[in-house]
Amino acid sequence: MGGGAATLALLALAAAVAGLFGGPVLALAVFAAGVLLTYAFHLRNVQRLAEWTHEPVGTPVPSARGIWGRAFSDLQRRSRLAYDVRERLSASLERFREASQAMPDGTLYLSAGDRIEWMNHKAEQHFGLDAVRDRGVAVTKLVRQPEFVRFLHAGDYADPLMLQSDRRPGLTMMIQIVPFGDEQKMIVSRDISQLERLETMRRDFVGNVSHEMRTPLTVVIGFLETLVDGLEDFRPDEVKRYLRLALEQSVRMETLIEDLLTLSALETGAPAPAEERVAVGPLVQDVAEDARLLSAGRHEVGLDIATGDEDAFLFGSAKELRSAFTNLASNAVRYTPAGGKIRLSWRRIDAGAEFAVEDDGIGVEPQHIHRLTERFYRVDRGRSRETGGTGLGLAIVKHILSRHDAELRIESVYGRGSRFSACFPAARLVPPAPRRTRK
Ligand code: ADP
Numbered sequence: 001m002g003g004g005a006a007t008l009a010l011l012a013l014a015a016a017v018a019g020l021f022g023g024p025v026l027a028l029a030v031f032a033a034g035v036l037l038t039y040a041f042h043l044r045n046v047q048r049l050a051e052w053t054h055e056p057v058g059t060p061v062p063s064a065r066g067i068w069g070r071a072f073s074d075l076q077r078r079s080r081l082a083y084d085v086r087e088r089l090s091a092s093l094e095r096f097r098e099a100s101q102a103m104p105d106g107t108l109y110l111s112a113g114d115r116i117e118w119m120n121h122k123a124e125q126h127f128g129l130d131a132v133r134d135r136g137v138a139v140t141k142l143v144r145q146p147e148f149v150r151f152l153h154a155g156d157y158a159d160p161l162m163l164q165s166d167r168r169p170g171l172t173m174m175i176q177i178v179p180f181g182d183e184q185k186m187i188v189s190r191d192i193s194q195l196e197r198l199e200t201m202r203r204d205f206v207g208n209v210s211h212e213m214r215t216p217l218t219v220v221i222g223f224l225e226t227l228v229d230g231l232e233d234f235r236p237d238e239v240k241r242y243l244r245l246a247l248e249q250s251v252r253m254e255t256l257i258e259d260l261l262t263l264s265a266l267e268t269g270a271p272a273p274a275e276e277r278v279a280v281g282p283l284v285q286d287v288a289e290d291a292r293l294l295s296a297g298r299h300e301v302g303l304d305i306a307t308g309d310e311d312a313f314l315f316g317s318a319k320e321l322r323s324a325f326t327n328l329a330s331n332a333v334r335y336t337p338a339g340g341k342i343r344l345s346w347r348r349i350d351a352g353a354e355f356a357v358e359d360d361g362i363g364v365e366p367q368h369i370h371r372l373t374e375r376f377y378r379v380d381r382g383r384s385r386e387t388g389g390t391g392l393g394l395a396i397v398k399h400i401l402s403r404h405d406a407e408l409r410i411e412s413v414y415g416r417g418s419r420f421s422a423c424f425p426a427a428r429l430v431p432p433a434p435r436r437t438r439k
Helices: 003-053 064-104 122-128 146-154 191-234 236-268 281-293 318-334 383-388 393-404
Strands: 106-111 115-119 161-164 174-180 184-191 277-279 300-305 313-315 343-351 351-357 408-411 417-425
Touching: 106 122, 106 300, 115 122, 122 184, 146 174, 161 383, 161 408, 184 408, 236 393, 277 281, 281 300, 281 318, 281 343, 281 351, 318 343, 318 351, 318 393, 318 417, 393 417
Parallel strands: 300 343
Antiparallel strands: 106 115, 106 184, 161 174, 174 184, 277 313, 343 351, 351 417, 408 417
């Protein structure tokens, strides 16, 4: 039986008892008073319920007695359930947004009509948008680059779009579009500027190598064709001269290939050995001797090893260090006119140790200095070629030094001379053996 019927029965009983003792008027009065009280009780609870619906979500439902008590506790249970589901949903939405924010790529969600719904910081940067301000705006009103608009409207998203940003110079993006749900789309943008730069470098490198090889090869082919066409027209000494010139060019190509192989081995090889001890004093003496041979008496080549530093050892590769030091010394010889002075030195410094080559040669103008270690970069192409340069020497030196945690420093005054120094950190120096104390 419902609570309403029980209340009615109770009222009828109270009215009947009152009727027995006081007559029908009293019975009616008791019954009316009961109905009024019951009505007030229900009205009060309806009012509390109405007030509760205006409270913030999660506010506990009011407590009550009787039928309202049961109804309220049922409501309380349902409201808690709904609240929990909502909390869980908003927590997972928040986690999803956090994950999207942390992504290294730009993510932009579009709703129907390609209107912006949400985007992460990367997408804001890539497209020059503002997640809050631009919400609800059609993306093509803000990103107007024709290639992008065409791509979005074409509807064929099998291949990504490569886009050079017109807002941020130097930014190249790979853009992918993934349609989902009901007319929704996800746009993923990736910054591929670095890859593009590497690709350009690779293309330039292949172009440079081909050019460097083609010049001597053209000369060799020219000589050979001339000889093949009329060997009998030339005197033996002329033939010999041609052959010698062809040989020179072939040696040039061989040197270039050797330098390229050295560079490639340095780039792909394992790090320089950290356990091999290199006796730098004798190594530097050999390098100075080679420089004297190359100079053939045209320069004064000196060597300066600070007292006490003759037996300083470095951890590293003797072969590589020799190649780097020889490159620096031979450059000094090649870029110093006859009669000039070249000084090699090896000494410990506060930060570790330094090998330096100083010359009073042609020097380098300041605007070229920071580019000297680029592959094939030469200040004076003609002079470099004449002296057998490949344009790869300093690139090799830089590589070798960085494999030894060392740094190449270049100081130069145009027309006065240069100083190229290799600075090794203290960690690369073999610590001196502890002195034995006599007992
Ligand atoms: P290269 O084979 O042309 O000498 P490097 O990489 O060894 O190539 O050097 C790059 C450029 O740096 C040279 O072409 C030259 O212009 C400049 N250079 C290097 N060493 C010296 C130096 N000691 N004095 C003046 N210029 C130098």
